Amino acid sequence: MNDVISLVPAPGEGREPGLEDLLVRVARGDETAFERIYDALSAPVFGLVRRVVRDRAQAEEVAQEVMVEVWRTAARFDPGRGSAMSWVLTMAHRRAVDRVRSAQASADRERRAVREEVAYDQVAEAVTTRLEGERVRRCLDGLTELQRQAVTLAYYGGYSYPEVAGLLQTPLGTVKTRMRDGLVRLRDCMGVDR
Amino acid sequence: MxxxxxxxxxxxxxxxxxxxxxxxxxxxxxxxxxxxxxxxxxxxxxxxxxxxxxxxxxxxxxxxxxxxxxxxxxEPPVVPHPPMEEPVRATVRDNVRPFSRRRQRFTVGIAAVATAAAAVLGVVAVEARQARDTAELQGRTLAGLLAAPDAVVKKVPVTGGGTAVLVSSHASGRVLFASSNLPPIAPTRTYQMWLMDSGEIRSAGLLSGETAVVALARGDDRFGLTVEPAGGSDQPTTTPVLLTRI
CATH class of the missing domain: 1.10.10.1320 (Anti-sigma factor, zinc-finger domain)
Incomplete structure (x- = not known):
């Protein structure tokens, strides 16, 4: 469970080998390989889902669904199109966001959003506890204020870009652009090799 | 754009x-x-x-x-050229197998529905108007759709009860889906919409409420509705309760 650090290649390196092979084996029904995938990715999956959903019991439910979904649909994973980590976490983020978007009245979400600045501080705090986290934190700090808020509200908050635009009282087009150039800057800062 | x-x-x-x-x-x-x-x-x-x-x-x-x-x-893996079920494979590829088997059964249904839809045009007009009233709130989408030169309006029954009206226009790149009296489903389930072209099925989103407007890509020729676990699925996991050409 503390292999989180080893999942991330150092800048300039290729992707960490292993998880992709494991996931291919999972598609063939290899339960041992699945267990290793679980050990490697359940913490980021749970942490991310919890960040978006907030409620711990619901987060557990969604995270569990995601891990079972990884098992069920592993055959769809195409190593040529991205890392296993990204495949699993994209699925987790979608599930979490679908949960909040379908479950929550928008008024409720807007009220909650007022406190979102606090959420970033919490993120920042969790981040400093891990080596990889520090790199992410440093890279986040390298963004402009608007870029950082647009990216973190969308990803950790689970807000759609029109919602983010409303929260930041910024035109839609500007928010879209900041999400893109913010992520591009993060990508370069983190040394993602794609 | x-x-x-x-x-x-x-x-x-x-x-x-x-x-x-x-x-x-x-x-x-x-x-x-x-x-x-x-x-x-x-x-x-x-x-x-x-x-x-x-x-x-x-x-x-x-x-x-x-x-x-x-x-x-x-799920079975994606197979580029599956050897069986040629008639289906001619239009539908590999990774949609669970759905496509069912589609054969549904194809007959679609033809019947199309005929029925033509026969009940009057009803369709009324229901389309009701659908429009709802859609007006979402920005007069239906009015725009109905004005499109290639707009098609269809009334389709839903397995298990209820009906749906679909208004589609490739020129406008949109489908409006308006349903009434859909069978109630458990809170752990959701209605999910699907669009299909000749090769693949992709999610058109979860249905919250009775109506939805979804973006249509070039080549999309069928619209489906299934019941999925809450949060939706990447591909359909149950027999569609509605499947129709658009």
Whole structure:
């Protein structure tokens, strides 16, 4: 469970080998390989889902669904199109966001959003506890204020870009652009090799 | 719009596109290789953000998941040229197999529905008007759709009860789906809409309420509705309660 650090290649390196092979084996029904995938990715999956959903019991439910979904649909994973980590976490983020978007009245979400600045501080705090986290934190700090808020509200908050635009009282087009150039800057800062 | 759609890559990678726009952008990705490459890199980047908030789940979750997977059948792999069921394969590829088997049964239904729809045009007009009243709130989408030169209005029964009216126009790139009296489903389930072209099925989003407007990509020729686990599925997992040509 503390292999989180080893999942991330150092800048300039290729992707960490292993998880992709494991996931291919999972598609063939290899339960041992699945267990290793679980050990490697359940913490980021749970942490991310919890960040978006907030409620711990619901987060557990969604995270569990995601891990079972990884098992069920592993055959769809195409190593040529991205890392296993990204495949699993994209699925987790979608599930979490679908949960909040379908479950929550928008008024409720807007009220909650007022406190979102606090959420970033919490993120920042969790981040400093891990080596990889520090790199992410440093890279986040390298963004402009608007870029950082647009990216973190969308990803950790689970807000759609029109919602983010409303929260930041910024035109839609500007928010879209900041999400893109913010992520591009993060990508370069983190040394993602794609 | 075309210039603008490229700038959606960041919002897409952050999963911040509203459903209709997400589908439209995915359609765009199939036609824009440089966008697709950029999106992959940005998705990898977004995943790194998740590592920063990693938090071990309760230990009990692992045993629950392991117990559960021993009971869950895995999806078959994608096979480029499956040897069986040629008539279906002629229009539908591999990774949609569970759905396409059912589609054969439904094809007969579609023809019958089309005939029935023609016979009940009067009813359709009324229902379309009702649908329009609802849609007006979402920005007069239906009025615009109905005005499109290639607009098609269809009334389709839903398995288990209820009816749906679909108004589609490839020129406008949209389908409006309006339902009434759909069978109630458990809170752990959701209605999910699907669009199909000759090769694949893709989600058109979850149905919340009775109506929805979804973006249509070129080549989409069928619309389906299934009942899925809450949160939706990547591909249909149950027999469609509605499947029709658009």
């Amino acid at each position: 075309i210039d603008e759609i490229h700038t959606l890559s960041g919002a897409y990678a952050l999963n911040a596109l509203p459903l209709g726009e997400r589908e439209a952008f995915e359609g765009h990705l199939t036609r824009c290789e440089s966008c697709d490459i950029e999106v992959r890199g940005l998705c990898e980047t977004a995943a790194r953000l998740a590592l920063a908030v990693a938090e071990p789940p309760p230990a009990a979750m692992k045993s629950r998941v392991l117990a559960q997977i021993s009971q869950v059948r895995q």
